[in-house]
Amino acid sequence: MxxxxxxxxxxxxxxxxxxxxxxxxQQRAALERTDVEVVTSPWRGGDPLSGVRSLAAGSGFxxxxxxxxxxxxxxxxxAVARYAKRNDVPLVLHTHVTRxxxxxxxRGSTTIAPALGRYLKWFYSQADLVLCPSQYTKxxxxxxxxxxxxxxxxxxxxxxxxxGFETLREEYRxxxxxxxxxxxxxxxxxxxxxxxxxCRVAESxxxxxxxxxxxxxxxxxxxxxxQWTTNPPENVTFTGWIDDxxxxxxxxxxxxxxxxxxxxxxxxxxxxxxxKAVVLRDIPVFEEFYxxxxxxxxxxxxxEFREAxxxxxxxxxxxxxxxxxxxxxxxxxxxDRVGDRLAATYREVRDAKRAGRPIDLDDE
Numbered sequence: 001m002x003x004x005x006x007x008x009x010x011x012x013x014x015x016x017x018x019x020x021x022x023x024x025x026q027q028r029a030a031l032e033r034t035d036v037e038v039v040t041s042p043w044r045g046g047d048p049l050s051g052v053r054s055l056a057a058g059s060g061f062x063x064x065x066x067x068x069x070x071x072x073x074x075x076x077x078x079a080v081a082r083y084a085k086r087n088d089v090p091l092v093l094h095t096h097v098t099r100x101x102x103x104x105x106x107r108g109s110t111t112i113a114p115a116l117g118r119y120l121k122w123f124y125s126q127a128d129l130v131l132c133p134s135q136y137t138k139x140x141x142x143x144x145x146x147x148x149x150x151x152x153x154x155x156x157x158x159x160x161x162x163x164g165f166e167t168l169r170e171e172y173r174x175x176x177x178x179x180x181x182x183x184x185x186x187x188x189x190x191x192x193x194x195x196x197x198x199c200r201v202a203e204s205x206x207x208x209x210x211x212x213x214x215x216x217x218x219x220x221x222x223x224x225x226x227q228w229t230t231n232p233p234e235n236v237t238f239t240g241w242i243d244d245x246x247x248x249x250x251x252x253x254x255x256x257x258x259x260x261x262x263x264x265x266x267x268x269x270x271x272x273x274x275x276k277a278v279v280l281r282d283i284p285v286f287e288e289f290y291x292x293x294x295x296x297x298x299x300x301x302x303x304e305f306r307e308a309x310x311x312x313x314x315x316x317x318x319x320x321x322x323x324x325x326x327x328x329x330x331x332x333x334x335x336d337r338v339g340d341r342l343a344a345t346y347r348e349v350r351d352a353k354r355a356g357r358p359i360d361l362d363d364e
Contacts, residue, residue, distance in 0.1 A: 004037045005346050006065040010076035012040075018188060020096040022266050023133075023155045024071045030156060030339030036346060039063050042080045065089065067346045069131075073097055073123050081126045090353040092345070093127035093148075098140050101192065101261045121146055129349050129359050133264035136285035149359040151345070156338035157269035157330050165246035165274055172247035176237050178208045181313040184252030186245065186267040189215035189238060191224040194258030194281060199228050201256065201305045202236045207313055209236045209256075212248035249274040253319065254312045257281070258305055264289070269333055272296075272326035277319040279308045295325040 007028055015021035031038050042062050043051035055061040068084045069092040070077040077093075084091040099117030121144040124130050130150045132138050138150045173182070183202070187193060189211055202209040215221070215229050215238060229238050242248060255271035255278045262285050271278055272295065280286050282298040292298040297308045312319050352359050 002035065002037065003067065003343075003346055003350065004039065004065050005031070005067045005069055006042055006063065006080070007031065007038050007040055007069050007071070008042055008077065008080060009040075009071040010074050011072065015072075019266050020071060023094075023096060026156050026158050026266075026335060026338065027069075027071075027342060029158055029161075030335040030342060033336060033339040034343040036343045039065055042068070042076070042083070048076075067092060067350055069094065069346070071096060073120060078123070081123070085126065088353065090128050090346075090349040091126065092129050092131060092349055093124050095124060095130055095132040095137055095141060096263065098137060098263065099144075100140055101263055117144065120144065124148060128353060129345070131345070134285050135288050137263045149361055151359075151361060153341060153345070154333045154338060155264050155266050155269075156333045156335050157266065157273050158335055159273050159330070160335075162246055162249060162270060162273055165249040168244065168247040168250035172242075172251035175247075176210055176239055176251070178210055178237070178251055180207060181254060182208050182210055182252045183254045183256050183309055183313075184210045184212060184248060185256055186248045186270065187213045189213055189225055189229060191222050192260050194260060195224055195228055197258035197281075197302055197305060198256060199233055199236055200302055201258075201309060203233045204302075204306050205235075205309055205313075207235065207309065209233075210239060210248075210252065211236070212239045212242055212245070212252075214241045245270075249276065252276065254279060254309060256305065256309060258299070259283070262286075269330050272323075273330035275323040275327045277312050277322040278326055279305060279312070290329065295322060295329045297322070 009015065009024040028038055044054035044060060044063055045051060051061040062083050067090045068080050070080050071094045081091055099113045099120060102113050102116055124141060125147040127148045130141065130146060130148050131153050132141060132150060133155050135152050138152050141150050185198060189195060215225055217226050217229060232238060249271060255276045257268055258281045264285065268278060278296040280290065280296050280298050282300050290296045299305045299308055349359065
């Protein structure tokens, strides 16, 4: 039976290069491979003002959809959630934001995190089903606790969107004056993602380090971000926004990600899909996806990160072996699999809502 689903990301234009924006893009790309019809705005006409005009004309404020799926937690998503609850529309809320991963992101975010956690507990509990990227995140939500069924589902990786990254290697290495073995990271520059560790490891090694991604030095920036980006080590380059993310994966050789907290980490899967050797902090979320010594190297201390970088820089065979295994791991998160599972989930939520029964998670 045909199904029309809202897949909504408020503030979409501002989140284009964020992990949340990438996750939403990948959901939609995955759903294109299924028979689900996707609408991306809940408002008739595409925006709230057009929705108001539509309402005044008697056509309604909201679009028609069989399932509502929201990827953020702000006022737009709250409005959709209230509409869904009032009109008996199945509601799926996606956990890209937790109290834990919000801390150490922006100036003051650690102070705000406890209050955010209370809001998230209430908001996610409105859902007929909560989706989250990992078993780790499910355990976090259960600890709040969130009063709704919770199902882990990988964000996946869009391998097709990375095709041709190798052809950009020289262009991006020349653009940012990178030579030899390049240690790199992709994503917004936050202390939570291991900024200080990244820079201190760079200070103790002779290799070029590059962090590909935007950063804020204004009032929202944390002290650590302002400190490191305005006065970086000599061998560290902060590129800011880049026009083609494939250039980062072309230019880099060793992906160093000393993040302190993640719900999954899409850029890790992207690096793996490109066959890069990956060095990760040994945190719980990575236990369910990656195996130390097989498709990555896991570390806990700065000394261990430095040793791992040095080993990989000196041992091309080790880099190649880890990279090949990493590519196989990434293929387990293909968008074909994500699309099939997401489409099946939409139908499951719709059918359960119509039948007045809860979602069955016993077979998960």
